[in-house]
Amino acid sequence: MTVVTERAAPQPKPDIDPEPKTLPELITFGFVVGAPLVALAVAVPMAWSWGLLSWIDVAIGFVFYVVTGLGVTVGLHRYFTHGSFKAKRPMKIALGIAGSLSLEMSVLDWVATHRKHHKFSDKDGDPHSPWRFGTGFWAITKGLLWAHMGWLFETHRTNREKYAPDLVKDPDVIRLHKLFPTLAITSLVLPAVLGGLITWSWQGAATAFFWGTVIRIGLLHHVTWSINSICHVFGDEAFEVRDKSRNVWWLAIPSFGESWHNLHHSDPTCARHGALKGQIDLSAGTIRIFEKLGWVYDVRWPVPERLAAKRLG
Known part of the structure; x- marks a missing residue:
């Protein structure tokens, strides 16, 4: 007689990863959050009173802001997270590097x-909802700070x-994950190296580090975090969503x-977030350029019928 044994049903994976954040990681987060705030306080006198801002600093800071910013929006967000388009392997790796920087x-x-x-989103389990503590004035104030950083x-x-x-099964992503500390150091040091080489001076290296690294990282982070905080409390709603995501022009x-952000939460895989008239979406424009160059394909552009079905009013 054959005995049939029942296999235990696979247990669902927990939300919390078995690998906790390390103390060096938390210290790094503290530095990344705190240093730009201090730097912003002295940025104005440095720029105007002391004259420690040159067009070279502006150019380095601008280029690094654009590259790393699009690395987040086009790479980490629309490509790796939501699969808004497919990318050829060199483009995938380039987006991963830019996002890591x-x-x-x-x-x-x-x-x-x-x-x-x-x-x-905006419910129990959301890592960074500003509605975490309730709906009162002080609860939202506390929630905004929580959602922001x-x-x-x-x-x-x-x-x-x-x-x-x-992504756990993607060898390119795993390689980028392991290289993250190296890429982070590169992002910190490279602006200073470029500033020093271009001006051939230690002062050029120092000011490029201040503007191209500290101020650039601080500005980009606070803009990114504002999507988590401000765009879930303030702004306009144009499409049906199950949360409190809003547009902040x-x-x-x-x-x-x-x-x-409202359309994004209404249709997360859409490659264009600003799909209405007058809504400038530089990330979508970048994806369009990549598509024309043949570097990305199968882009999920907005479908008018789908937009109409989700449109409020």
Whole structure:
């Protein structure tokens, strides 16, 4: 007689990754959050009173802001997280490097965290909802601070295998994940190296580090974090969503179109977030250029019928 044994059902993976954040990581987060705030306080006197800002500093800071910013919006967000388009391998690696140079997280951790955000957006389980503490004035004030940067200091991390199983199996992404510390150091040091070489002076290296590294990283991070905080409390709603995602027009340029956040949460895989008239979306424009060059394909552009079906009013 054959005995049939029942196999135990596979247990669901926990939300928390078995690898907690390390003390050096938390210290780094503290430095990344704190240093730019101090730097911003002295930026104005440095620029205007002391004359420690040159066009070389502006150019270096601008280029690094654009490259790393698009690395976040086009790379980490629209490509790796939501699959808004497919990319050829060199483009995939380039986007992963550019996103890593932002010093926000490795590709793997960024994607896992953001996918969890979409699953639980503005509900229990959301890693960074400003509605975490309630709806009163002080609760929202506390929630905005939490959503903006407080959540970064949680000791646990989002489970990578649960929320990014496709990327865990991608050898290119794993290689980028392991190289993240090296890429982070490169992002910190390279502006100073370029400034020093171009001006052939230590002062040129120092001012390029201040503007091209400290101020650039601080500005990019606060713009990115504003999508988590400001764009879930303030702004306009044009499409049906199950959360409180909103559009904030004045963040559209510095965020490369990410602040058209309402449509994104209504249709997360869409490659264009600013799909209505007058909504500038620089990330979508960049994807369009990549598409024409043949570097990306199968782009999920907005479908008029789908937009109409989700449109409010």
